[in-house]
Each structure stands twice: as structure tokens, then as C-alpha cells.
Amino acid sequence: APPAPPAVQLSGTDPRVRDLLKGLSSDADFARWLDSEDLARRFAASVNLIAEGQSPRMPLSFMAPAGAFRVTKRQGRTVGSAESHTRYDGVTRVIVSLDAKAVGQVYQELKPLLDAAHAELAPPGRSLEATLSQAIGRLTRVPIPKTSPELTAKGALYVYVDPELEALGAAEKHLLRMGPVNMRKVQAKLTELSAALGLPSQGQARQP
Structure with a gap:
């Protein structure tokens, strides 16, 4: 029998990954993101977490917006402030710039590594494509609110008054916190990226 192919080594691959990724966007913040270590594992971890509806905050710590989430009163309702949404403008700009x-070409080159x-x-037997498809599907199906969703204080946190929104996973809530303008841009880009990666087409966001 022919010898088994050598196992793919992940350690020490950051320089090659960075070299391939740097051409995907000319945005300076994207270049800063690429300074992170263990890029292939970060990508895999974040996609797995999003696919499960969990927060990818740890592996994507370099994408964290500056400042704190703030609320405001609007017509007697507590809602996220406009400033809270604009904190995500930079992240959105980078994503849209890809x-x-x-991305599709680099993905094929890095596929063995990823x-x-x-x-x-990942759970045994689940392919990277299945995980990616599930993750993108989760995010593209988040409904874009027509008006700022009402919030209510629960301890030190704010939760959504609408039980459907509150029932969403942490990954989807991250997207909601970006605000409707950024949500539309990110969802459109994710749909475009999904097609470029050759993934099954995803359901689109419901317009409430």
C-alpha cells in the first residue's frame, strides 16, 4: 500500500497564510488583522463557533470595536445608540473591501491547511464546507430590523424585548449589534463570498 500522505503541519504557517491573504484587501485595518498569530486555527475556530451560534469573540479578538455598547431612549423605548452601531463601521468596511x-482562489490554495x-x-465527519455554509447561513438569515430593537436591562446587561431576537445565538446578536446599515452590507458580502467559495446558496434575511 502507498504510504499515507504526511500530516499537514499548522505550526509555522502564518507567514505563508499572511502572504496569500494580504492581496485580498488594501484596507490598512485588514493588514493589522493579519498581524495576529495562528491564523488558520483562528479562522477554523471562529467559523465553528459561528456555525454553532456561539460568539467568535476569542479567536476574532482583533476585530473587537473600540468603546462600549451604549443605549439611548427613543420615543420612550430603550434602544442601542447610533454610536454603538458606528463602532462597527471599521469592521464592516474591511469585510466589504474583500x-x-x-478569496475563492486563496481558499483553494489554503484548503489543506484550513x-x-x-x-x-469540528464534530467528526463534518467538512469545512458544511461548517462554513452553516456559519454563513446563520448570519445571512438574521432578520434586519426596520426600527432599532427595543432593549431592557437584565442585571448588568441589556436583552432584547422581542423574544425572537433574544432567542438568537450569540453570533447572530453580534451581527444585530452592528446596526441595520452595517448588517445589510455584511450580509450582502457574505452572500457574495459564499458564492465565490462555491458553497450552497444561503437563505436571505427576512424583512420583518
Whole structure:
């Protein structure tokens, strides 16, 4: 029998990953994101978490917006402030700046590496494509609110008054906190990226 192919080594791959990724966007913040370590594992971890509806805050710590989430009163309702949404403008700008066609090409080049990183975390038998498809589907199906969703204080946190929104996973709530303008841009880009990656088409956001 032919010898088994050598296992893909993930350690020490950051320089190659950075070199391939740097051409995907000319945005300075994207270049800063690429300074992070263990990029393949970060990607796999974040996709797995989002696919499960969990927060990808840890592996995507470099994307965290500055400042704190703030609320305001509008017509007697407590809602997220406009400033809370604009904190995510930079993240949205970087995501929108990605060259989808180039992402598809780089994905194919890095696929063995990403598959190896994904296999460390994913449930047995689940492919990277399935995880990516599930993650993107979760985010593109989040309904874009027509008006700012009402919030209510619960201890030190704020929760959504609408039980449907409150029932969403942490990953979806991250997207909601970006505000409707950023949500539309990110969801449109995710749909474009999904097509570039050759993933099954995703359901679109419901317009309430």
C-alpha cells in the first residue's frame, strides 16, 4: 500500500497564510488583522463557533470595536445608540473591501491547511464546507430590523424585548449589534463570498 500522505503541519504557517491573504484587501485595518498569530486555527475556530451560534469573540479578538455598547431612549423605548452601531463601521468596511473572487482562489490554495485546522475542532465527519455554509447561513438569515430593537436591562446587561431576537445565538446578536446599515452590507458580502467559495446558496434575511 502507498504510504499515507504526511500530516499537514499548522505550526509555522502564518507567514505563508499572511502572504496569500494580504492581496485580498488594501484596507490598512485588514493588514493589522493579519498581524495576529495562528491564523488558520483562528479562522477554523471562529467559523465553528459561528456555525454553532456561539460568539467568535476569542479567536476574532482583533476585530473587537473600540468603546462600549451604549443605549439611548427613543420615543420612550430603550434602544442601542447610533454610536454603538458606528463602532462597527471599521469592521464592516474591511469585510466589504474583500475581493470575493480572490478569496475563492486563496481558499483553494489554503484548503489543506484550513481542513487540518478545522479537523482539530469540528464534530467528526463534518467538512469545512458544511461548517462554513452553516456559519454563513446563520448570519445571512438574521432578520434586519426596520426600527432599532427595543432593549431592557437584565442585571448588568441589556436583552432584547422581542423574544425572537433574544432567542438568537450569540453570533447572530453580534451581527444585530452592528446596526441595520452595517448588517445589510455584511450580509450582502457574505452572500457574495459564499458564492465565490462555491458553497450552497444561503437563505436571505427576512424583512420583518
